[in-house]
Amino acid sequence: VHDLSAKLELAEKALVTKQQRIDEMKQTVAKQEEEMETVGLLKAQIEVYCSDFHAERAAREKIHEEKEKLAIQLEYMKKENSNLKDDLIRLGRYSKIKKKHIQISVVSSEPVYIPxxxxxxxxxxxxxxxxxxxxxxxxxxxxxxxxxxxxxxxxxxx
Structure with missing residues (x-):
């Protein structure tokens, strides 16, 4: 009986040890499952951030291209404006000279004629x-x- 009790006691200790090990493994599995869910969420966030980054980069490149086009247009417009100002100055001089040398005859009932x-x-x-x-x-x-x-x-x- 003593021998059987010792075996029974050893079997119970082994069973308790195995149960503790099973409980520890269950906790480890639960933690790993939580971590796997977290990893999945993090991967999804990384994909979203990556797509946002690429979209923002493309938008910035497009804005930069537009900015360069607008800078070129601005330079062209500045040159055109300068040319127009020069033309206005020349026309002002031309107009002054023309007024100086043209006589305007005005008759009360007749329209003005400027030759x-x-x-x-x-x-x-x-x-x-x-x-x-x-x-x-x-x-x-x-x-x-x-x-x-x-x-x-x-x-x-x-």
């Missing part, structure tokens, strides 16, 4: 027998002075 190019007959009448000294290189119209010639050449060429 752009005086005819040869008018030029001869204005200058008498002496006659004008300058001629247009394109159309050969005879003009009285260099300022009028400059105005006429600008009109004639354009």
């Amino acid at each position: 752009c190019r005086p005819s040869i007959v008018e030029m001869q009448r204005r200058h008498g027998a002496q006659g004008p000294k300058f001629a247009c290189p394109k159309c050969a119209e005879i003009l009285p002075d260099i300022d009028t010639l400059q105005i006429h050449v600008m009109d004639c060429i354009i």
Whole structure:
């Protein structure tokens, strides 16, 4: 009996040890399952962050390209603006010279007539027998002075 009791006691101790080991293994498995779920969630987050990063990078590249295009357009517009300002300055001078040499005849009931190019007959009448000294290189119209010639050449060429 003593021998059987010792065997029984040994079997019970072995059973308790095995049960403890099973419980420990169950806890380890539960922890590992939680970790696996966490790893899955982390992988999903990484994929989302990665796709967001690539989308943001593409958007930044597109914005950079647009910025470069706009910078080129801005430079072109600045040059065009500068050219237009120069044209305005030239036109202002042209207008002043033209006003200086054109006579405006105003009759109360008749509309205003501004002659752009005086005819040869008018030029001869204005200058008498002496006659004008300058001629247009394109159309050969005879003009009285260099300022009028400059105005006429600008009109004639354009």
